[in-house]
Amino acid sequence: MTHLELTGVAIDFPTSRGPFRALDGVNLKINQGEFVSLIGHSGCGKSTVLNLVAGLYEATEGGVVLEGKEVREPGPERAVVFQNHSLLPWLSAYENVELAVKQVFRNTKSRAEMKEWIEHNLELVHMSHALHKRPDEISGGMKQRVGIARALAMQPKILLMDEPFGALDALTRAHLQDSLMEIQARLNNTVIMITHDVDEAVLLSDRIVMMTNGPAATVGEILDIDLERPRNRIELADDVRYNHYRHEVLSFLYEKQHKPVEGDSQSAAPAQKAAKTAADAPQLAQDMHIVKSTPGETTASTAA
Numbered sequence: 001m002t003h004l005e006l007t008g009v010a011i012d013f014p015t016s017r018g019p020f021r022a023l024d025g026v027n028l029k030i031n032q033g034e035f036v037s038l039i040g041h042s043g044c045g046k047s048t049v050l051n052l053v054a055g056l057y058e059a060t061e062g063g064v065v066l067e068g069k070e071v072r073e074p075g076p077e078r079a080v081v082f083q084n085h086s087l088l089p090w091l092s093a094y095e096n097v098e099l100a101v102k103q104v105f106r107n108t109k110s111r112a113e114m115k116e117w118i119e120h121n122l123e124l125v126h127m128s129h130a131l132h133k134r135p136d137e138i139s140g141g142m143k144q145r146v147g148i149a150r151a152l153a154m155q156p157k158i159l160l161m162d163e164p165f166g167a168l169d170a171l172t173r174a175h176l177q178d179s180l181m182e183i184q185a186r187l188n189n190t191v192i193m194i195t196h197d198v199d200e201a202v203l204l205s206d207r208i209v210m211m212t213n214g215p216a217a218t219v220g221e222i223l224d225i226d227l228e229r230p231r232n233r234i235e236l237a238d239d240v241r242y243n244h245y246r247h248e249v250l251s252f253l254y255e256k257q258h259k260p261v262e263g264d265s266q267s268a269a270p271a272q273k274a275a276k277t278a279a280d281a282p283q284l285a286q287d288m289h290i291v292k293s294t295p296g297e298t299t300a301s302t303a304a
């Protein structure tokens with residue numbers, strides 16, 4: 001049975017020059033336990049899709065249905081790891097996770113069980129040494145790890161992750177990717193992850209949803225990743241299927257969907273978009289050079 005379904009989703013953002021249609025005609029069905037990645041150029045609407053599923057945005061047309069019920073507001077069964085971690089600055093790492101755990105488990109876990117569960121989830125992301133530090137006392141990557149622990153600790157039906165590993169160094173990123181694969185295999189929760197990293201998408205996903213450029217962005221192509229699990233990044237580096245999938249995604253991004261250039265979009269935020277595009281230019285040149293690399297730790301990405 002379809003677990004989550006987006007049907008004919010369009011969204012208009014109000015702007016001073018009238019409504020800006022960011023997404024149009026987005027259709028997507030996701031099964032329970034599936035790991036789906038969203039990939040596409042910067043500004044195409046990936047975060048908007050995630051925010052719609054999270055219940056933070058409302059579709060202008062169409063809608064989102066989870067287990068037969070229309071999504072209209074946020075809920076603890078859909079935990080979000082935001083693009084820029086969103087920890088409460090006056091709470092420690094432990095307390096940030098505790099807040100979410102209390103919200104979900106206050107009637108089912110004892111105090112001692114909650115404490116153990118909070119510590120367990122912070123341990124998973126290697127934060128045990130900094131349980132009582134506040135966000136301003138830890139690095140960006142550490143804050144992101146606390147955000148991931150907080151989402152995992154809610155045991156959500158759907159884990160929504162917006163570039164969760166983007167700000168991390170390669171080793172921590174690889175470690176967390178492996179942890180996420182293990183956790184997901186154990187809990188069988190549905191994951192929707194936005195990434196700019198082609199290797200990360202292939203390594204982690206059951207399906208990769210490739211989005212067209214905006215405005216009025218939509219699902220361009222969907223790639224099934226038929227690689228058995230558990231997946232090992234070292235073994236996959238030499239796997240022809242792995243490299244085929246990687247090539248498919250790169251070809252979609254750089255041959256079928258050109259990077260948006262200044263002046264070819266009616267973006268709601270043209271100044272911001274132009275700046276992004278200019279800043280991305282050297283990266284784009286680098287991206288076009290297809291470098292073989294160890295899955296997940298990499299290099300081939302759609303934006304810096």
Ligand SMILES: Nc1ncnc2c1ncn2[C@@H]1O[C@H](COP(=O)(O)OP(=O)(O)OP(=O)(O)O)[C@@H](O)[C@H]1O
Binds near residue numbers: 013
């Ligand atoms: N609240 C908003 N008001 C107006 N326009 C918006 C709003 N949120 C997003 N947009 C516009 O909608 C489009 C999609 O934005 P979104 O943040 O979903 O892109 P993205 O694919 O997540 O990009 P990135 O990879 O850079 O994070 C962009 O053109 C953006 O300017």
Ligand SMILES: [Mg+2]
Binds near residue numbers: 046047048083162
């Ligand atoms: Mg985004």
